[in-house]
Amino acid sequence: xxxxxxxxxxxxxxxxxxxxxxxxxxxxxxxxxxxxxxxxxxxxxxxxxxxxxxxxxxxxxxxxxxxxxxxxxxxxxxxxxxxxxxxxxxxxxxxxxxxxxxxxxxxxxxx
Amino acid sequence: xxxxxxxxxxxxxxxxxxxxxxxxxxxxxxxxxxxxxxxxxxxxxxxxxxxxxxxxxxxxxxxxxxxxxxxxxxxxxxxxxxxxxxxxxxxxxxxxxxxxxxxxxxxxxxxxx
Numbered sequence: 001x002x003x004x005x006x007x008x009x010x011x012x013x014x015x016x017x018x019x020x021x022x023x024x025x026x027x028x029x030x031x032x033x034x035x036x037x038x039x040x041x042x043x044x045x046x047x048x049x050x051x052x053x054x055x056x057x058x059x060x061x062x063x064x065x066x067x068x069x070x071x072x073x074x075x076x077x078x079x080x081x082x083x084x085x086x087x088x089x090x091x092x093x094x095x096x097x098x099x100x101x102x103x104x105x106x107x108x109x110x111x
Numbered sequence: 112x113x114x115x116x117x118x119x120x121x122x123x124x125x126x127x128x129x130x131x132x133x134x135x136x137x138x139x140x141x142x143x144x145x146x147x148x149x150x151x152x153x154x155x156x157x158x159x160x161x162x163x164x165x166x167x168x169x170x171x172x173x174x175x176x177x178x179x180x181x182x183x184x185x186x187x188x189x190x191x192x193x194x195x196x197x198x199x200x201x202x203x204x205x206x207x208x209x210x211x212x213x214x215x216x217x218x219x220x221x222x223x224x
Binding site for chain 2 (some may be wrong): 004037042043044045046087093095096097098099100101102103
């Protein structure tokens with residue numbers, strides 16, 4: 001079983017749509033959680049951290065359920081520029097960054 | 112400002128040859144990480160440096176892989192006797208402290224033929 005599992009997609013949605021990505025992780029001792037964005041043939045970049053209380057950054061909302069070991073990302077009012085692969089990331093390091101990445105979910109937003 | 116710099120950006124090598132990949136972290140960043148991303152796969156943790164020492168090298172896939180860091184700055188990842196399954200993007204990242212946000216370089220794309 002993979003440590004971080006995501007639906008690979010692709011999710012093909014029209015502009016303006018709301019889309020949700022889910023992720024599960026296996027290590028209950030994981031310390032912190034993130035969503036990264038990766039454009040084609042580019043390096044991953046941090047999109048946002050994820051907290052149990054839920055957090056929002058503009059059109060993006062992230063949620064963590066520690067009991068279920070489940071992480072979600074909601075994108076509202078999708079833009080063409082949101083097209084990318086979204087990586088669910090779990091930090092298993094004890095006092096340092098040992099980031100464990102999911103394989104990613106591809107999003108394609110069309111006009 | 113200068114980000115994480117990696118070289119070469121692309122490398123094609125013959126099976127059995129050794130390769131060296133270089134990473135120049137962001138100035139002042141004490142922590143450095145190497146990851147590998149195979150085609151269509153997620154990133155795979157290889158090794159973590161704090162200063163010049165590597166407290167966690169649990170992700171190195173075999174003894175053909177080694178890495179070092181000198182002067183608390185530049186790091187080199189060496190793959191000996193390359194195999195076709197070593198073909199991947201090798202990404203380096205750095206962070207100011209061991210728990211701070213990490214920043215990735217653009218990667219070194221390795222193809223073993």
